[in-house]
Amino acid sequence: MSRLYPRINKWTIPQAALAKTVAAVLPTGLAGRETGVFWLGDRSTTATVRAVVMPAGQGVEERPEQWKVSPAVFGAVSLWAKPRNLALLAIAHIHLPGIPAELSWADRNLSVHVPGILAIVIGNGGADHHHSRWGWYVYNHNEYRKMTSSQLRDRLAIEPFGRLSTWRADANGVCEVEF
Amino acid sequence: MTEQLAEEMKTPDARRTHEVRVTVEYLPATQPFHYQYSRETTIGTVQADAMSFFGVGDHKDRDEHKFFLEFNHQRLMNLSETLHQLLGEKREAEFHLVEQITPGGPSK
Numbered sequence: 001m002s003r004l005y006p007r008i009n010k011w012t013i014p015q016a017a018l019a020k021t022v023a024a025v026l027p028t029g030l031a032g033r034e035t036g037v038f039w040l041g042d043r044s045t046t047a048t049v050r051a052v053v054m055p056a057g058q059g060v061e062e063r064p065e066q067w068k069v070s071p072a073v074f075g076a077v078s079l080w081a082k083p084r085n086l087a088l089l090a091i092a093h094i095h096l097p098g099i100p101a102e103l104s105w106a107d108r109n110l111s112v113h114v115p116g117i118l119a120i121v122i123g124n125g126g127a128d129h130h131h132s133r134w135g136w137y138v139y140n141h142n143e144y145r146k147m148t149s150s151q152l153r154d155r156l157a158i159e160p161f162g163r164l165s166t167w168r169a170d171a172n173g174v175c176e177v178e179f
Numbered sequence: 180m181t182e183q184l185a186e187e188m189k190t191p192d193a194r195r196t197h198e199v200r201v202t203v204e205y206l207p208a209t210q211p212f213h214y215q216y217s218r219e220t221t222i223g224t225v226q227a228d229a230m231s232f233f234g235v236g237d238h239k240d241r242d243e244h245k246f247f248l249e250f251n252h253q254r255l256m257n258l259s260e261t262l263h264q265l266l267g268e269k270r271e272a273e274f275h276l277v278e279q280i281t282p283g284g285p286s287k
Contacts, residue, residue: 004208043209071277075249078206078275088207109242110280114207
């Protein structure tokens with residue numbers, strides 16, 4: 001790993017980030033479409049999630065078997081995030097009922113590929129509330145690898161009162177929202 | 180005297196006036212790419228340098244992965260355009276490196 005992508009040994013995740021993620025994705029899941037959110041925060045040996053950003057609207061496609069975020073939305077999020085010293089830490093998305101909470105071939109390949117980034121899959125259209133039921137993957141050595149239960153215990157720290165903000169992003173920009 | 184030699188004989192201050200301070204950000208990275216370029220540098224050169232810095236590259240597997248720069252919410256497609264053509268007399272510019280993935284296979 002490099003100074004650009006510092007090695008992450010542990011992720012500190014506010015409990016609110018888990019709850020807000022479910023709150024953000026569940027309505028779309030109930031409507032039978034895939035969706036997801038970005039987690040951004042401080043990237044260091046212990047990475048801390050500070051913001052949940054939901055891409056929605058212009059530049060975002062939510063379909064029954066595909067959630068697609070355009071480069072324009074990534075650009076808008078980057079423009080907003082960098083002055084705040086936030087880096088992309090994770091991309092969480094849902095799979096609809098009947099589809100395992102595991103990364104598909106497309107998820108593995110049509111996503112961001114940098115060391116240490118997390119890919120999280122929430123099953124049952126976002127209705128699987130507890131994060132222990134989610135699929136957690138980390139990208140290293142040119143592939144996403146599923147984290148085991150013991151790795152999750154060792155490397156995830158859920159903070160009851162961690163500071164967190166919630167945002168909505170489209171191709172035009174990012175604005176603070178409640179969800 | 181060649182143009183290059185003539186350029187080298189100018190004072191450092193004079194040379195500096197022809198430079199553009201470029202910053203390129205990449206969302207997953209913790210630090211930006213910084214470099215000073217001459218105004219005649221092409222967007223393609225800046226993009227290639229930034230991609231090298233961030234350790235990413237265009238490639239094709241079942242899908243096509245292409246990176247490009249964004250400036251003021253606009254995707255920069257003309258890689259032969261110079262910084263001067265893009266920026267005019269501005270001496271600083273911030274770009275964002277983003278990835279376009281074009282699926283080549285089934286989505287699931």
